[in-house]
Amino acid sequence: MSVYFGTAIQPTGIQSVLYGNFISAERENLIFVRSNRLDLCEYNDKCIKVIHEISAKGKIVGCVKVKLNANDLKDCIAFLTTKLQLIIYSFDENGNAEIRVMGTIDKGIGNDSNTGILMVALKRNAIVVHCKSSSIEYVTWERSADTKKMIFVTKQYRRYAFIAGIASLDNEDNHFAIVEKDGHSFQCHVAREDPTNEDIIPLENYPSQDVGIDYLLVLPFDKIPGGVLVVSCSKVTFIAPNHVQYFPITGLQRRYTCWTSLNAQTRFLLADDNGDICVMSVELNGVDKVVDIKIEKIGVGPIPSCIQRFDKGQFLVSSLLGDHELLKIGRNEIGCFFIENVETLSNLGPAIDIVSIEKRSDRKLVVSSGAYKHGSLRIIKNCMSIYTMAKYCFAYVPDVYPLNFFSSTKSRFLVRRQQGYEILEVNEENLTVQRFSKPETFSNDFPRFETLNDTLFVGVLEPHFYIHITSKGGIITTLNGESVATLPPCSAADVKRYGDIVISKENYVQWYNFDSKNGNLIKIAEQKFSRPIWNVKFANSDDPNCRLCFVVPFLSKRLYLVETPTTPGPLKSAIKIPVIHGKIVVTPILINFPNWRSYIICAMDDGSVDYYQYDSAEKVIGQCETLNVGVQPPLLCKIYVQRQLHLILCSDQTTVMKSDKHSLGFCNMDVKDVGFMLPLSAKKDQESVNSLLYYSEGHICLGKIIDKQKMTIQKVHVGETLTHLEHDVDTNVLVASSVHSNLITVTPNGQDKIDEPQTLVTAFENRKKLHWSASEEYKYETGAGPAPVQYIEDINSLVIFGADRFTILDAVQLSRFEEINCLTIAKFSGDTYVFCGTALGFPGIDAIEQGRIMVFRIDAGSSRSEPSGMLRTVFEKTVKGAVFGMKASATSIKALIGSSCFDIHFNPSQPSLELSNPTLIGHFVFCNSSAFNEELTAVAASDAMQSLILAKLDTIKEKDDGKIVARERNQRAFLSLNFYQIIFLLVQIQKRILQYSQIFLQKIIMMDLLRIL
Incomplete structure (x- = not known):
């Protein structure tokens, strides 16, 4: 079982950006101010690179660029944390940070130190810090007479009005503009510190100016000394000494931030x-x-x-x-x-929901990230990269056969074309490729073939022989084309470069060995099987001492792993390997990982890989494990990365199998649409081979794997806020609820005009729309005058994504004002159903009187890897109150509706849905979030106004009430977790963590709030 944690700290979020001469006076650098650190970056006109990080003790709530002394050529940085620490850093020429001044602001900001901070650096050695519900802290720094160190001098000036903005003016007297709330409007004036009277006083030549009720920004206008610009929605106000001007904003009014x-x-x-x-x-x-x-x-x-x-x-x-x-x-x-x-610089947050996709080859986390037009899916997975050294356009996927000897200085490959063939000669040192397509251009040691039709195998036999096997038979030749030996007709064949050959015809299999010294072909063994043979394959073609070979009968329930003798005689042993019913083995191999761990890997016709652990000493196999790779039968390629063996599985997607610390591991590879993949060269030191020749996206490519796996993040832009995620293993789909906002323009005559944003969901052509008569009753109010009135209306949708390529398979748009609160997936009679809980909430009305439980069936289609994913509406039930939570187990379904938990009884054949066994768990104003445990014996819910409730549902009770285990007040947030036997609910309740088990609730350690990703 894996556990994934996220935090309230957003490591990729940027609160602000500072630009200045931090390292030297000759060049400028920039600093990203993040939640818990500062990133010092180099910048050019093409990219931004982080060169140094500075960690902060606490969350950074304010940061400004300052000069330690007014005449300094280099800039410093000052930041404030939630622990009320104020620190000034400077940087040396290597980017290393040094604390120059550090202190604590111990008054004025108080408990509101994590929100609403305004922080402005003035011209000469001063910083103004303001919390919107408190005061102004006027901070200067000077050298201590006792310690000779720089210290902060902080003065608190109480402000009784709400301050909305502060801007520093470019003068030596440290003047700054303040915008304050005055009644229903905002006033702007320019002020300075008066140390004599210990106050912030307005300047007489800057009379207070009314800047309107729609104030947005205040900024200095340094072109005119002492100038200030105040931007509102409807106008721009210019203020200068003894002067003010107003300029109306025509056209569309925007809210500038x-x-x-x-x-x-x-x-x-x-x-x-x-x-x-x-x-x-x-x-x-x-x-x-x-x-x-x-x-x-x-x-x-x-x-x-x-x-x-x-x-x-x-x-x-x-x-x-x-x-x-x-x-x-x-x-x-x-x-x-x-x-x-x-x-584009990636930002993973804010992450709203997370789901883990475990039982597939490309194990990954899927995170719903961003909001509004930035809403997206972020697929986080381990990935290996192929460094592409060269590539050549090729219109189709050819048949390619390696012709590499251990003694070869260049790599050669035979490419079968639609008409004839050509030979590629690759020089790995300078990455040059020569293509020989005409026989007159061939070197003397090139192989020559009349035709490649019906070819079963083309390859080499060490040290200098070619072998070509077709359905009509096989031939072994020298480098100059002289025939040495022949093979009988066959239907399947495989060859090891060390001289071992296996062929099959109908139900008859023969093994040969070619003696390269004498040029003799010796039959080693033969065996007749009860069924026709589909394929024969040496278990480990890279090991000259391995005598194992796979024999795959046609449409059989088993395949055979046989051991051949070294001299002519009967087979030594045979192991029967079971095959899952309905599958066909395409390619089997034996792979020997370090620490004596061996696996039999079978590429199957349905795109999966079946693998068995193999004990070579006892000659026994373990249980079959299945890995879903794609739809197409996987191609298998062994390669070494940093002298560690890896097996590449190429289907619709590319996956790498490896062994780490006595267990198999899987990761993705960033190459798509692979047509073939082969080692680029052949060497006796196999661990030194890490280059590949492969076909991808219309090109034959030369690539090299340099590093082992690393974490990658793939972004799928949706353009809507994705609020809930669920993954179904059987159909391999991702079920999500999404929200987009429509702009509703109401004309004076009551007509509504709807402007819908362009998102991935709204652009889906087959989107279905559901209607609920209860939601259609609401009408927007018209304006008092002739002008139209605009409203923002959120629209919820249920969306099905394919969990491999994350394209939309189906989408259902819900009715107006209907919000999706919860999703769960349940199984009935082999079918997959999505249960969706909603609430109907009208604008301006706090009470929610109705909700719905909607049931959809997911059509699985013909393939597990690429299902059709179509949603079929099965049943809808209107309930009294909002459906806040819902979860399905293997045997039952529970829902939190209003303040009570219900059992859901669903009959898919009728269909019908009934609610029973109501259990009151508390009285809610509004439920923020809820979660059931896996056994549905306990529920946790958070109320917007009152408390957190943890209740057990499996207790014997006299009344229809659940047993409330805990009710905690004054919580700031509740995190929805599917808790399991022993779980952790992380809530900030006076900085305590609650640990809830099946029997008791125990308070354990002091800790700040952690948020799920």
Whole structure:
């Protein structure tokens, strides 16, 4: 059993970006401010590279660029953590960090130190820190007279109004602009510290200005000394000493969330909450008079948390909801701005749900990551990479046979074409490939064939013989083409380069040995079987001493592993290996991993691999294990990576099998659509062979495996928030609930216009839509005037993804205002059903009076690896209250509806669904999340307003109430976990962790909240 943990810390999230001369005065670097660390990065016009990391003790809530002394050429960085530590770091020329000043802010910020922090660096040795519910901390630093070390000097100034924004002005007196809430509007004024009166006082030449009720941003306008720009939804306010101007915003009003200045001091980049990126241009008359302010949209980026401009017209947009993007701004021929993507930086968070896919060759974690238009699936898996050294276009997958001797200086391969054949000669040292397609260009030692039709095998026999076997017989020749020996007609054949040959005809199998010294072909053994033979294969072609051979009868329930003698005589032994009914063995091999662990590997016709552990000493095999690789019969290729044996399984996807610490392991390989895969060369030192010749995506490629497996993350962009994930092993589908937001425009006459976003789900052509009459009753209100009114409406969908390629197989859109709260998968009579619990919630109405339990059947299709995945609606049941939780076991289904747990009885043949055995577990205001254990004997639920409830459902009770094991108040969050026998529920309840077992609840250790990925 595997356990996966996630944390509230987002290691890939970027809170803010700082750009400055941190290492030297000659070049600029950037710093990513993350939740728990700082990343010092090098930057060029193509990529960003992390060169140093600085860990923080606590979560970073604020970070600014400062100078330790006002005249310093190099910049430092100051950051504040939730532990109220304020630290200033500087960097040496190698990027190593040094603490210059460290202290603790012990008053003013208080318990709100993890949210709502405003932190601004002033011009000369000062930082302003503000918590939105507290005060202003005015922090300076100076050298201590006693210790001669730099220390912080902190002064607290109480603010009674809500401060929405602070901006530092570029002057030597440390002036800064403050935007404060005043009634229903916002006021902006410029202030400074007055140490004499111990207060923050407004400047007389900056009278307080009303900037409207829709304030967004405040930023300094350094082109005019003392200038300030305040951006609202409807206007831009320019403030200067004894001067103020208002400029209305025409057209679409946006909610701008962050800004950065451009090289020209009269232009700024603004980004709104939808990712739209705009240029705000300030037109001047002379040097001190603003004539006009215009805002022009130039492109779209991620939903931003911050934006930072670099050199050469590039800027980075970091996002808390999706990937970060390095963008470049430019002008086209007609002078209009545009942006283009330079690099995308992956951001795994926020991760909403996680599911593990274990019982397949490509074991992986699937995470629903991001939100809104950034919603995606992230597939996390171990992967090996092939470094492609060269590739050559080839229109189709050819038959390729290696012609490599141990003594060969170049690698040769015979390529069968639609007309004739050609020989590839590969020089591995300089990666050159020569193609010989005409016999007159062949070297003297090239093999020559009249035809390759009906070819069963082409290869070499050491030290210098070729062998060619067809259905009409076989021939062994010297390098110059002289015939040495012949073989009788056959239907299957295999050859070892050391001289061993096996052929079969109908139900008759013969083994030969070729004596290369004398040129004699000797029959070693022969055996008649009861059924016609489908295939014969030497167990280990790389081992000259291995005498084992597989014999595969046609459509038989077993195959045979036989041992041949070294001199003519009968077979020494034979082991019967069972074959799963309905499967056909395509290719069997024996692979010997280190520590005397051997496995019989069988590539099957249905795309799976059956493998058995083999004891060579006792000549016994273990139980059959099955690995699903794809749909096509897998190709098998042995290769060594860092002198460790690996077996590559190539089907629809490519998987690597290896042995680590007495157990088999599997990982993916990043190569697709493999037509063939062969070792590039032949060497006596087999462990030194790690290069490959293979066909992939229309090319014959030369590749090398350099490193062992590493973790990779594949992104599947969906464009919707994915809230729940479930994986079904039998049908190999991923069931997900997704949410997108429609823009509803209501005209004065009451007509609704619906604008639907373009997502992977809405673009699915076969999407079905369900309707519920109860949800259609709600009507939006029209505006008081002639202007239309706009609303945002969330739409939930149930989506089926194929769990191999993660393409949508089917989608069902639910009714308006119907939210999916829970999903579970159950089995009835061999069919797979999805149970979906919903709640109907109207805008502005807190109470939820109705919900539904909907049952869908998943059509499995004809293949386990690529099912049809179609959803068939089977049953719908309306219930009183919201369905907050639901889980199925092998024998029963339980649901949490309202404040009670019910048993669900479902009859698929009728079909019908009944609820019984209601068990009240508490009284809820609203359930945030819930979870049942695997046996459905206990449930945990969190209430939005009151408490966390852990209740046992299998106790004998006099009343219809569950036994409440624990009820804890003042929790901040509840994490939905499927707990198993002994489980851990991680909740921040006055910094305690609760451990719940089947019998008791025990408080154990002090710890902060951990969140599931």
